[in-house]
Amino acid sequence: MNIDDVLKIFIAESQELLQQMEDALLQIEQNPHDPDIINAIFRAAHTIKGSAGLFGLDAIVSFTHVAESVLDRIRSGEMAFNDTLTALFLQVCDQLNALIAHVDAGGSLDELEPALQKQGVALTTNLSHYLSGELAVAAAAPQRATQVVRESSDTPNEHWHLSLRFGPDVLRNGMDPLAFLRYLNTFGQIVHIVTLTEHVPAADEMDPETNYLGFEVAFATEADKETIEGAFEFVREDSQIRIFPPNSKTVDYIQLINELPEEDLRLGEMLVRCGALTQSELEKALLKQSEPEASPAPIGEVLINEQNVQPQVVTAALQKQKQVKDNRTAEGNLIRVDANKLDQLINLIGELIIAGAGTQLAAQQSGAAQLVESTGVLSRLVEEVRDSALTLRMVQIGTTFNRFQRVVRDVSKELGKDIVLEISGGDTELDKTVVEKIGDPLTHLIRNSMDHGIEPASVRLERGKPAQGTVRLNAYHESSSIVIEVSDDGGGLNKDRILRKAIERGLVSDNQSLTDKEIFNLIFEPGFSTADQVSSLSGRGVGMDVVKKNITALRGTVDLDSIEGVGTTTRIRLPLTLAIIDGFLIGVGKATYVVPLDMVEECIELTSDQSSAARQSTSDYIDLRGDALPFIRLRELFAVEDEPPRRENVVVVNYAGNRAGLVVDQLMGEFQTVIKPLGKIFDNNRALGGFTILGSGAVALILSVPGMIGAIAQRQAAPSTAMTINS
Amino acid sequence: MTEAATELHHRVALDGPLTIYTAAESKAKVLDPLKAGTHIEFDLAGVDEFDSAGLQLLILAKQEAARRGCSLSLCDHSPAVVELLELSGLVSFFGDPLLIQPHLA
Numbered sequence: 098m099n100i101d102d103v104l105k106i107f108i109a110e111s112q113e114l115l116q117q118m119e120d121a122l123l124q125i126e127q128n129p130h131d132p133d134i135i136n137a138i139f140r141a142a143h144t145i146k147g148s149a150g151l152f153g154l155d156a157i158v159s160f161t162h163v164a165e166s167v168l169d170r171i172r173s174g175e176m177a178f179n180d181t182l183t184a185l186f187l188q189v190c191d192q193l194n195a196l197i198a199h200v201d202a203g204g205s206l207d208e209l210e211p212a213l214q215k216q217g218v219a220l221t222t223n224l225s226h227y228l229s230g231e232l233a234v235a236a237a238a239p240q241r242a243t244q245v246v247r248e249s250s251d252t253p254n255e256h257w258h259l260s261l262r263f264g265p266d267v268l269r270n271g272m273d274p275l276a277f278l279r280y281l282n283t284f285g286q287i288v289h290i291v292t293l294t295e296h297v298p299a300a301d302e303m304d305p306e307t308n309y310l311g312f313e314v315a316f317a318t319e320a321d322k323e324t325i326e327g328a329f330e331f332v333r334e335d336s337q338i339r340i341f342p343p344n345s346k347t348v349d350y351i352q353l354i355n356e357l358p359e360e361d362l363r364l365g366e367m368l369v370r371c372g373a374l375t376q377s378e379l380e381k382a383l384l385k386q387s388e389p390e391a392s393p394a395p396i397g398e399v400l401i402n403e404q405n406v407q408p409q410v411v412t413a414a415l416q417k418q419k420q421v422k423d424n425r426t427a428e429g430n431l432i433r434v435d436a437n438k439l440d441q442l443i444n445l446i447g448e449l450i451i452a453g454a455g456t457q458l459a460a461q462q463s464g465a466a467q468l469v470e471s472t473g474v475l476s477r478l479v480e481e482v483r484d485s486a487l488t489l490r491m492v493q494i495g496t497t498f499n500r501f502q503r504v505v506r507d508v509s510k511e512l513g514k515d516i517v518l519e520i521s522g523g524d525t526e527l528d529k530t531v532v533e534k535i536g537d538p539l540t541h542l543i544r545n546s547m548d549h550g551i552e553p554a555s556v557r558l559e560r561g562k563p564a565q566g567t568v569r570l571n572a573y574h575e576s577s578s579i580v581i582e583v584s585d586d587g588g589g590l591n592k593d594r595i596l597r598k599a600i601e602r603g604l605v606s607d608n609q610s611l612t613d614k615e616i617f618n619l620i621f622e623p624g625f626s627t628a629d630q631v632s633s634l635s636g637r638g639v640g641m642d643v644v645k646k647n648i649t650a651l652r653g654t655v656d657l658d659s660i661e662g663v664g665t666t667t668r669i670r671l672p673l674t675l676a677i678i679d680g681f682l683i684g685v686g687k688a689t690y691v692v693p694l695d696m697v698e699e700c701i702e703l704t705s706d707q708s709s710a711a712r713q714s715t716s717d718y719i720d721l722r723g724d725a726l727p728f729i730r731l732r733e734l735f736a737v738e739d740e741p742p743r744r745e746n747v748v749v750v751n752y753a754g755n756r757a758g759l760v761v762d763q764l765m766g767e768f769q770t771v772i773k774p775l776g777k778i779f780d781n782n783r784a785l786g787g788f789t790i791l792g793s794g795a796v797a798l799i800l801s802v803p804g805m806i807g808a809i810a811q812r813q814a815a816p817s818t819a820m821t822i823n824s
Numbered sequence: 825m826t827e828a829a830t831e832l833h834h835r836v837a838l839d840g841p842l843t844i845y846t847a848a849e850s851k852a853k854v855l856d857p858l859k860a861g862t863h864i865e866f867d868l869a870g871v872d873e874f875d876s877a878g879l880q881l882l883i884l885a886k887q888e889a890a891r892r893g894c895s896l897s898l899c900d901h902s903p904a905v906v907e908l909l910e911l912s913g914l915v916s917f918f919g920d921p922l923l924i925q926p927h928l929a
Contacts, residue, residue, distance in 0.1 A: 268844045273875045278911055290913035294883045299891070300855055303884050305847035310876060312912075 107148050108201045112194070114141040119190050122183055123502045129178040138186070139168045145193065156206040157196050160217055164189045167227045176227065184510075185223055187503075192220055255343050256288050257325065259314040264335030265307045272332060274310055280328055285318025436529065439489055446479075446486050447677055447771035453479045454769065454792030480769060483677055490530070494581070495523025497532055498570050501543055505568060508547050515565045516551055518543075522572035527579045531651055531671055535581065538644040538655075542583040542667050543568060545641070550587030550665050560662060562586065578653075578753075579673060584666035590659040592616050617657045621645040652786060654753065654803050670753055680770030680789070680799070683748060684763035686737040689797040691770050691789055692759070696750045696802045700764055703745040717812075719747065719758065727809050728758030734784065734808075752802045757809050759800070772799060784808060833863040839870030842878030850878070854885040862894040869900040874908050886918060 118141035121134045128134060146161040164186070170176055195213055200206065209217070259281075263274045281287060293311035297303060318325070322340060329338045453476050460472040498520045509516040551557075551566035558564055571582040592613060599619045600607045611619075623642040648655045653671035672678075672693075680691035707719050711728075718725045728747060731737075747758040772787045779785055783804035791797050836857040842850055857864050866885070871878070882898070889896035898920045901909070909915050 268847075268877050271844075273844070273877075275876045275879065275908055275911055282911075287911075290911075292912040292914050292917070294887075294914070294917065297880055297883050297887060300884060300888045303851070303880075305851040305877060305881060305884075306844060308876065309880055310912075 104152060104200075107152060108197055111145050111148065111197050114145055115190050115194050115197070117141055119187065119503060120499065122186050122190065123506060125178050126180070126183055126506075132172075135168070135172050135178070139165065139172050142168055154196075154200060154206055156209070156217075157193065157200075160196070160221060161193065163221050163224045163228070167224050170227065182227070185220070188216075189220055189224070192216055256315040256317050257285075257343055258341040259312070259316055259325070260337075260339040260341070261314065261329075262311040262337040263308050263332060265309070266335060267332055268308045269306050274308060274312070274332075277328060277332070278312065278314070281314070281316060281318075281325075284320050284324065285316055287314055288317050289315040434489075439486075442486055443490065443677070446483050449479055450483060450677065450769045450771055451790050451792075455794065456792075458792035476769075483769065487528075487677065490528050491526040492529050492532055493524050493526055494532060494535075494572050494579075495520070497536060497539070498523050498572070500536070501539065501570060504540060504543060505547065508544055512547060514547065514551055515554060516547055517565060517567055519567055519569045520571075521569070525572040525574060525579060527572075527671065527673060531579075534647065534651055535669070535671070538647045538669070539570075539581070539583065541641070541644050542669075543570075546583060546585040546587065546665065546667075550585035550589075552588045556588075574673075575670075578670045581669040581671070582666055583669075584664060586664040589661040589663055589665050590617055590620070590657075591661060595619055614656070614658070617659050620657070621655065652801070656753075678770050678772060680768045681748070682765035682768045682791075682797070683731075683746075683759070683761040684765055685731045685735065685761050686739050688735070688737065689765065689791060689795065690731065690761075691768065691797050691799045692748060692750060693770075693786075693799075693802060694767060696752055698749045698751045698756065701747050701749065703747045703760055705743070708745060721749070721758075724756075726756060726758050728760055729805060729809050729812075730760040732760070732762075750802045750805070752806050755806050755810070757806045759805065770799065833865075834861045835865040835867060837867040837870055841873035842871050842881065843873050843875045844877040847877040847881065850881055851884075854881050855888060858885065858889055858892055858894060858896070864889065864894060864896045866896065866898050867900050868898055868902055868905050871902045871905055874902070874904040876908075878905075879908055879912060879914070882918070883914075 118138050121137040121141070125131065125134050125138070142161055142165045146158055146165055149157040149161065167182075168186075171178060171182075176182075192213075196206065196209075196217075199209065199213070261274070261277075267274060278287060278290070291313045293313070294309075296309040296311065298309070303309075316325070322342060325340055326333075326338070329336070332338070453472075457472045457476055460468040501520075502518055505516060505518040546568050547566075551568070552560070552562075554564040557566065567586050569582070569584045571584070573580055595616050596605070596611070596619075599605045599616075599622070604619060604622050605611065621641050621644070645655055648669055648671070651671055653669060655667065655669050657665065657667045659665040679694040681694045681697050683690050683692060701721070703719070711717055711719060717729070718727055720726075726747075726749065732741060742762050745760055745762060746764050747760055748764070749756060749758050768791070770789045773789060774787050775782075775785060784801060786799045786801035786804070788796055788798050834857055838850075838853060840846065854866070857866075866882075886896055898905075898918055901920075909918065
C-alpha cells in the first residue's frame with residue numbers, strides 16, 4: 098500500500114469536510130441552536146483531527162483539537178453560536194484549508210510560512226478564551242489526546258495478520274481452504290482465527306461445491322513474508338489474500354476494515370477479527386457497558402476510554418457500518434471519473450459522428466437500400482450515444498451557487514451592509530467546463546451588485562425598502578441555452594451618469610441616441626466604471642469588461658436590465674454544451690453553412706416580389722404574418738459572387754427573444770455537428786462560431802446566431818444615427 | 825435420546841465422507857432432516873472424511889435450522905470433524921460439547 102495514495106484520499110476528504118463545515122457554519126447563522134448543524138460541524142472537525150493523526154500531521158491535530166474542544170462545549174449546550182464565534186470558526190476553516198493545501202503541495206508542517214503560523218497561533222489563543230472555564234482540564238486533555246494518536250501510528254502487535262478470502266472456485270479446483278491453514282501450522286502457529294460464515298447463502302441458493310468461506314487469522318511465525326505468501330501461491334489469482342506483518346500500522350487495519358466485504362457486523366466483532374482487539378478485551382468492554390451505574394455509552398467510546406483500541410480504528414469501523422447501511426438504502430451509487438477521460442470520450446464521439454456522416458453519405462450514393470437502412474439505424478444510435486455522453490458532463494449549478502453564500506457573507510461584513518443571498522434554480526444542469534469557468538464572472542457580478550447596487554441601510558429605509566438588501570442568483574433553461582441571473586434590489590443604474598461618463602471617455606458621441614438597454618450595456622465596455630469612489634472591491638474599471646470577455650469566450654452573451662431605485666438584473670446566457678450540437682445545414686452558392694437547430698424557428702420562401710421590394714426600399718425587412726422581420730442576405734455577407742437562384746429561402750432564427758431572417762439559397766436539413774474552434778485569426782469575426790466537417794469531408798462554417806442578430810441590429814441602428822445627425 | 829422423549833426429536837447419523845466429492849448429494853442429506861422436527865441432532869461419529877465443503881454444509885444446516893426456528897446440535901464428532909472445527913475456530917459457532925482430543929493439541 099502506498100502511503101501517498103492514502104494521503105491524497107485524506108486531503109480530498111478533508112477538503113470536502115471543510116466545505117461541509119463551512120456550509121454548516123453559514124447555516125448556523127440562521128439557526129444557532131439546530132443540533133443537526135452543530136453536530137455536522139463537530140463531526141467534520143473530529144474526523145479531520147482523527148485522520149490527520151494517522152498521518153502524523155501533529156500541527157493539524159493540535160490545532161483542530163482546540164477547535165473541537167470549543168465545539169464540544171457548544172454541542173453540550175454550555176455555550177451557543179453567535180456572530181463572533183461563527184466568524185472565528187470560518188477562519189478556523191480557512192486555516193485548516195491552508196494547512197491541508199500546504200500538505201498537498203508536499204510541504205512539511207514544521208516549516209510553515211510565518212503568516213500562516215502567526216494566524217494559527219492567533220486563532221488558537223482566540224479559541225482557548227472559550228475554554229477558559231475549564232482551562233485546567235483543557236490543558237491536560239490535549240496532551241493525552243495527542244499521546245493516544247501518537248501511539249496509534251505504531252501499535253505493537255506481535256503477530257502477523259492474514260486476511261483470507263478464498264475464491265468461489267477453489268473447492269472445484271481441488272483445493273481445500275482449510276488445508277492451507279493446516280499448512281500454516283507447519284511453520285508457525287495460528288494464534289487466533291475467525292471463520293467468516295456470513296457468506297454461506299440460504300439453502301436454495303447454496304451450491305455445495307462453491308466456496309463461501311473466508312478467514313481472519315492471527316499468525317505467529319519466524320518465517321518471512323515471502324514464505325507466508327508462498328503458502329497461498331496456488332490460490333492467489335482468484336482469491337484475496339492480504340498479509341500484514343507484525344506491528345502493522347493502525348492505518349493498515351483501517352484500510353482492511355474498509356476493504357472487508359460488506360457485512361453488517363457488530364463493531365466489536367469486526368475489531369476482534371482484525372486482531373486490533375482480543376475477544377477478552379471485547380468481552381470486558383461489553384461487561385462494562387452493561388454495568389448499571391455506568392452511563393449507556395456506545396461500545397466504541399467504552400473501548401477508547403479503556404485505551405484498548407485507537408479512536409481511528411473505531412471511527413473507521415463505525416463509518417464502515419454506516420456505509421454498509423447507506424449503500425443498502427441508496428442504490429444510486431456514484432462513480433468518480435477523471436474529467437479527462439470524459440473529454441476523451443466526447444472527442445471520440447465527435448469523430449464517430451463525422452465518420453458516421455461519411456458512411457451515410459457513401460451509402461446514399463451507392464443506392465443499396467439495405468445499406469442505407471442500416472446506416473440510418475446506426476446514425477440514430479450514434480445520436481443517442483452522443484446525447485447520453487453529453488449528459489455525463491452535465492452538473493447542477495447549485496454547488497457553485499452555494500459557494501457564494503460565503504462570498505456574500507464576507508463582503509457584506511466588509512462593506513458594513515446587511516445583505517442576504519437568495520438562490521433559486523440550483524438544480525439547473527449545465528456543462529461542467531462552463532460551470533468551472535462561470536465562477537469568476539459571477540463573483541464579479543455579485544460583488545458589483547453588493548458594492549454599487551445595494552444602498553446603505555439609511556438610504557434604503559428612506560426609499561421605503563427593507564434595511565436588509567437582497568442579492569438573488571437564479572438559473573433556468575431557455576431554448577438550448579442556460580440563463581443565469583444575478584439581481585439585486587438596490588439603487589439601479591443611473592442612466593444619465595453612465596451616458597455622461599461614456600461621452601467623457603469617448604465611447605459614444607454626445608448626439609448619439611441610444612436606447613436604455615444600450616446605455617446600460619455600455620458598462621461592459623473596457624475601462625468603464627461608474628463608482629464615484631473606488632473601494633477595495635470594485636470601481637477600478639476592471640471587472641465588467643472582463644466578465645463580458647469571459648462569457649463571450651464560452652460562446653455566451655451577457656446583458657443587463659435596470660430600473661433606477663428598484664434594482665438591477667444581469668442575465669448571462671450560455672450554450673448548454675460546448676462540443677456537439679444539432680445543426681441545420683443551409684447552402685449559399687457552393688458553400689455550406691450550419692445554424693444551431695435549436696435556434697431555427699421556421700423556414701419560409703422569399704418570393705421574388707418580396708425580394709425585389711426589399712431591394713428597392715433598401716430596408717431589408719419582410720412582412721412575417723404582420724410583424725416586421727429584419728433579414729440579412731448571407732450571399733452579401735459572405736460576398737458570394739455567383740448569380741442567386743430563382744427561389745431563395747429565409748431561415749427565421751431566434752435568440753434571446755430577438756428574431757431575424759437569414760436569406761439562403763438552399764435548405765439542406767438536419768446534421769449532427771461537431772463544433773471545431775476556428776483559429777485566432779477569426780477571433781474578431783462575430784458572425785462565425787466555429788466550423789465542422791461534413792460527411793463528404795468538406796468544411797462548413799457554423800454561423801453564430803447571436804453574432805448575426807447583433808450585426809443586423811447594428812446595421813439598423815446605423816441609418817437612424819445618420820438621421821439624428823441630419824435633423 | 826429416545827423417540828419417547830418427544831416425537832419431534834430426531835437423531836440422524838451422517839455416515840461416510842462429507843467432502844467436496846460427496847457435497848452435491850450431501851446437501852440434501854443435511855437439509856432433509858430439518859423438515860422433520862424441531863430438535864435435530866446429527867451424529868457425526870461415522871464421518872470419516874471431512875473438509876471445507878463438509879464444513880460449509882454443516883454451517884448451512886445450522887443457519888437453515890435457525891431460519892426454520894428449530895435447533896440443530898452435533899454430537900459424537902469424529903476426529904476428522906473435531907480437527908477441522910478446531911482449526912477453523914468454529915467450535916463456539918456450533919456450540920456443542922466437544923470431547924477434548926489430547927492428541928490434537
